[in-house]
Amino acid sequence: MSEAIGPQASLWSCFRIQTRVIGALMLREMGTRFGRDNLGYVWLFLEPMMLGGAIGAIHHVTGHSLPGGLEPFTFWVIGYIPYYLFRGIVNRAPAGIVGNQSLLYHRRITVFDIMLSRHLLEGAAVGTALAGYILLFGATANIWPAEPGKMVLGMALMLGLSHGIALLIAAGSVYTELFDRITHLATYLSISFTGAFFMVFWLPTEMQKAVLTIPTVHCFELVRNGLYGTLVPTSFDIPYVTGWVAALNMLGMAALRKARRHLIV
Amino acid sequence: MIRLHDVHKSYPTHFGAKEVLRGVDITFEPGEKVGILGRNGAGKSTLLRLIAGVEHPNSGWIERRMSVSWPLGFAGAMHYSISGADNARFLARIYDKPIRETVEFVENFADLGHYFRMPVRTYSSGMIVRLGFSLSLAVQFDCYLVDEAIAVGDSRFAERARAALADLNARASLLLVSHQAETVRAFCKTAAILQDGRLIRYDDLDQAIAAYQAA
Amino acid sequence: MTIWTKRSQPTRLPEAAIDPAGWSGPVPMPGLLVRARRFARRNAFKLMVLLPTLLAAIYLFGIAAPQFETEARFLVRGRSSGGGGGAGALAEMAQGSGFKPASEDAMGVRDYLESHDAVAALRQRVPVIEIFRRPEADALARLWWSDPTAERLLDYFKRMASAEYDTTSGITTLRVRSFRSEDSRLIAQNLLGLSEELVNRLNLRMQEDGLRVARDDVARAETRLKTIQLEVGRFRERERSVDPTRSAGLTLENIGKLEGALAQARADLAEAQRFSRPDSPSLLPLRNKVAALTGQVVEERHRLGSTSEGVSQQVGEFERLSVERELALSQLASANASLERARADAQRQQIFLLRVVEPNLAEYARYPKATLTTLYIFICLSVLYGLAWLLIAGMREHAS
Numbered sequence: 001m002s003e004a005i006g007p008q009a010s011l012w013s014c015f016r017i018q019t020r021v022i023g024a025l026m027l028r029e030m031g032t033r034f035g036r037d038n039l040g041y042v043w044l045f046l047e048p049m050m051l052g053g054a055i056g057a058i059h060h061v062t063g064h065s066l067p068g069g070l071e072p073f074t075f076w077v078i079g080y081i082p083y084y085l086f087r088g089i090v091n092r093a094p095a096g097i098v099g100n101q102s103l104l105y106h107r108r109i110t111v112f113d114i115m116l117s118r119h120l121l122e123g124a125a126v127g128t129a130l131a132g133y134i135l136l137f138g139a140t141a142n143i144w145p146a147e148p149g150k151m152v153l154g155m156a157l158m159l160g161l162s163h164g165i166a167l168l169i170a171a172g173s174v175y176t177e178l179f180d181r182i183t184h185l186a187t188y189l190s191i192s193f194t195g196a197f198f199m200v201f202w203l204p205t206e207m208q209k210a211v212l213t214i215p216t217v218h219c220f221e222l223v224r225n226g227l228y229g230t231l232v233p234t235s236f237d238i239p240y241v242t243g244w245v246a247a248l249n250m251l252g253m254a255a256l257r258k259a260r261r262h263l264i265v
Numbered sequence: 266m267i268r269l270h271d272v273h274k275s276y277p278t279h280f281g282a283k284e285v286l287r288g289v290d291i292t293f294e295p296g297e298k299v300g301i302l303g304r305n306g307a308g309k310s311t312l313l314r315l316i317a318g319v320e321h322p323n324s325g326w327i328e329r330r331m332s333v334s335w336p337l338g339f340a341g342a343m344h345y346s347i348s349g350a351d352n353a354r355f356l357a358r359i360y361d362k363p364i365r366e367t368v369e370f371v372e373n374f375a376d377l378g379h380y381f382r383m384p385v386r387t388y389s390s391g392m393i394v395r396l397g398f399s400l401s402l403a404v405q406f407d408c409y410l411v412d413e414a415i416a417v418g419d420s421r422f423a424e425r426a427r428a429a430l431a432d433l434n435a436r437a438s439l440l441l442v443s444h445q446a447e448t449v450r451a452f453c454k455t456a457a458i459l460q461d462g463r464l465i466r467y468d469d470l471d472q473a474i475a476a477y478q479a480a
Numbered sequence: 481m482t483i484w485t486k487r488s489q490p491t492r493l494p495e496a497a498i499d500p501a502g503w504s505g506p507v508p509m510p511g512l513l514v515r516a517r518r519f520a521r522r523n524a525f526k527l528m529v530l531l532p533t534l535l536a537a538i539y540l541f542g543i544a545a546p547q548f549e550t551e552a553r554f555l556v557r558g559r560s561s562g563g564g565g566g567a568g569a570l571a572e573m574a575q576g577s578g579f580k581p582a583s584e585d586a587m588g589v590r591d592y593l594e595s596h597d598a599v600a601a602l603r604q605r606v607p608v609i610e611i612f613r614r615p616e617a618d619a620l621a622r623l624w625w626s627d628p629t630a631e632r633l634l635d636y637f638k639r640m641a642s643a644e645y646d647t648t649s650g651i652t653t654l655r656v657r658s659f660r661s662e663d664s665r666l667i668a669q670n671l672l673g674l675s676e677e678l679v680n681r682l683n684l685r686m687q688e689d690g691l692r693v694a695r696d697d698v699a700r701a702e703t704r705l706k707t708i709q710l711e712v713g714r715f716r717e718r719e720r721s722v723d724p725t726r727s728a729g730l731t732l733e734n735i736g737k738l739e740g741a742l743a744q745a746r747a748d749l750a751e752a753q754r755f756s757r758p759d760s761p762s763l764l765p766l767r768n769k770v771a772a773l774t775g776q777v778v779e780e781r782h783r784l785g786s787t788s789e790g791v792s793q794q795v796g797e798f799e800r801l802s803v804e805r806e807l808a809l810s811q812l813a814s815a816n817a818s819l820e821r822a823r824a825d826a827q828r829q830q831i832f833l834l835r836v837v838e839p840n841l842a843e844y845a846r847y848p849k850a851t852l853t854t855l856y857i858f859i860c861l862s863v864l865y866g867l868a869w870l871l872i873a874g875m876r877e878h879a880s
Contacts, residue, residue: 009879017361017878024358032346105335105342107318108359112874205648246863253870261321264276265314 025117045128083196093166146229154222160245167252171259215244272325287462300449303459309442331407338412345386375399408438546845548661553837556586593643661842668839694819701812742773
């Protein structure tokens with residue numbers, strides 16, 4: 001006889017079950033994605049670290065100097081790692097429901113739980129990778145983040161945006177395979193728009209205004225502001241991004257609820 | 266108590282929507298052991314999945330006032346890339362059960378030997394059924410949704426499963442779907458017949474079986 | 481399109497409580513808190529979205545005082561557009577595509593306009609607090625304190641006035657809002673005046689900095705020239721000679737002339753001795769002349785020789801002094817030239833504040849934007865409500 005959980009259960013107990021479920025899903029995701037072979041869980045954050053490092057190293061060696069006298073290695077790493085978070089979450093979104101249908105046999109596990117646990121895990125991995133690089137920058141080049149809180153906030157907003165978009169894509173892929181086909185192309189094309197590899201102040205004013213309508217740009221600028229401080233001018237609008245996050249998440253959750261009713265397991 | 270209110274379910278096909286359930290209204294009280302009889306393709310498994318909450322009805326709604334297991338005897342409900350032990354651990358976390366005891370119980374009951382520590386994808390279908398059934402027993406539900414596949418057969422495990430199902434305490438409910446009247450007779454006190462998308466409840470088991478065989 | 485509705489839970493009472501006659505037992509009146517919670521749950525949308533929107537609408541349409549905005553535009557620019565510091569290939573590339581490095585001066589003016597410095601200076605010219613606490617201002621939008629701290633005033637000021645710099649055109653736009661259009665214009669005009677003063681101060685500072693070095697150079701060259709001139713004067717006084725080189729030259733010239741005359745006299749004597757006897761009286765004067773000249777030459781040479789050390793020393797000293805004087809003179813000339821150049825540079829680098837658009841007198845209160853703001857509040861609250869509803873509904877799914 002399991003604990004008496006019925007429609008009358010308090011919201012608090014429901015919340016506790018949900019957090020437990022999400023925790024269990026994160027552990028399982030770690031197990032299934034990285035297994036227990038050789039390095040195992042270390043791959044979780046080693047992967048983004050290696051990719052970010054490779055991109056940074058390539059640009060460091062080719063030696064393009066950047067406006068504002070920024071160190072190319074730090075700039076590319078700091079741009080690539082949040083982008084990796086975005087791309088990782090969005091690219092995996094179409095398979096989010098289909099690949100985990102067997103979990104839906106357990107009524108306690110909702111589609112939202114599955115998506116959220118995957119994204120939180122991704123966020124934790126990328127966050128660890130970023131923290132690793134920050135320590136590396138600090139130890140080697142003595143570049144310590146000016147405002148670590150802003151970096152965390154930037155990453156959190158990025159996670160929120162990616163999460164909302166991924167929910168929409170996952171819901172859409174229940175209806176059509178189109179999303180599966182297009183998502184990779186779209187994220188690849190989005191590299192130039194997301195703001196990962198340019199700074200707003202490099203652009204003329206009209207371009208700046210256009211670019212600042214893209215919410216991810218604000219996240220990258222926020223992360224850079226956290227690292228470089230006042231070394232370079234950054235422009236971001238936290239309420240604007242928060243609005244995007246709220247709207248995307250609302251639409252995503254609503255779409256997911258609707259899709260769940262149509263889902264054939 | 267589980268109550269279905271005017272449940273409709275249809276699946277889209279290339280030839281338009283196929284209606285599987287057309288208005289099912291039924292109540293299962295706690296402790297009831299009900300057999301659901303239906304021909305192949307009558308929608309038995311669809312009904313179980315709807316009751317389990319794996320899929321949602323197109324219209325109508327399902328009220329659950331007790332904990333309901335996932336549909337046992339089907340594939341699914343388990344993770345194929347991780348081992349049986351890991352599955353047990355995962356479900357223990359999900360359903361808030363003590364992890365070590367759960368793993369031990371499943372290991373003993375499923376009797377999978379060294380396969381218990383190997384990925385589920387290496388299992389035979391019989392082993393998967395054994396693991397799934399053991400897991401559900403470990404979680405302890407108020408109501409078990411069982412496909413006949415578990416109860417039939419003549420292996421040692423089928424005997425134990427039969428014993429376990431017969432042993433379920435008086436409070437636990439059992440919903441057994443089958444196309445064989447004998448299976449239902451072995452486990453259930455009452456029965457219902459699923460036909461043409463509707464479920465007809467009979468209070469008397471013999472009457473139900475007679476009606477089923479006549480149809 | 482399908483419309484989905486939320487299915488409510490059955491409102492039936494628990495079956496156990498129903499007696500065979502169909503009547504439930506006496507149900508106690510639920511407590512006030514329970515009733516309030518039930519009411520809140522049933523009217524969640526109305527309470528959380530419609531009511532706040534309604535309140536905001538009542539305030540914005542009914543109570544809020546009109547605010548008048550004035551706008552002024554100005555340019556901050558120098559006479560020459562000095563290129564920004566070399567920022568590398570990318571910047572050059574960007575420059576090719578119409579990218580202009582932001583002018584620090586304009587940014588400086590913009591930052592000044594939003595600083596406590598500007599507010600403090602403005603307070604001395606205009607009754608800022610009074611303006612923001614006009615009787616017609618509504619209680620919510622006006623400045624809440626009659627004697628605010630500098631920080632609070634600055635926060636409020638920043639809400640009511642803004643300066644925006646456009647990197648492409650280089651134009652800074654100043655916008656000021658207040659409850660009277662004359663007030664807005666007054667503040668804007670004073671802010672423009674303050675900006676002009678700031679620019680002038682900056683110019684003065686820059687000019688001073690640039691010229692000071694050049695002026696110092698000139699002064700140093702002048703003092704050097706003066707000391708050398710003094711030394712030359714002292715030298716002349718001491719040696720009683722205007723120019724020792726010239727006097728030495730004169731002695732040598734004398735000796736040359738004497739020797740010339742001596743040679744002539746000897747030649748004359750030799751010629752006369754050929755035609756006369758050696759004791760002829762006509763030779764005597766010639767002999768005397770030769771002897772006299774010889775004596776003279778010896779004497780002159782002796783004089784030159786005896787004082788030769790003194791004279792050459794004098795000459796060396798004098799030559800050193802004159803070289804130094806030459807150097808000091810050219811140094812002064814070049815210092816003067818660079819001062820001229822610095823002056824010209826300072827002239828060229830001067831920045832100006834050009835008023836493009838004068839502050840206008842608003843005829844129509846553009847703020848508060850009631851309809852837009854109400855709509856915005858409604859949308860925001862709806863999104864928040866939707867999110868909360870979805871999250872809670874998602875949580876509740878874990879209950880079964």
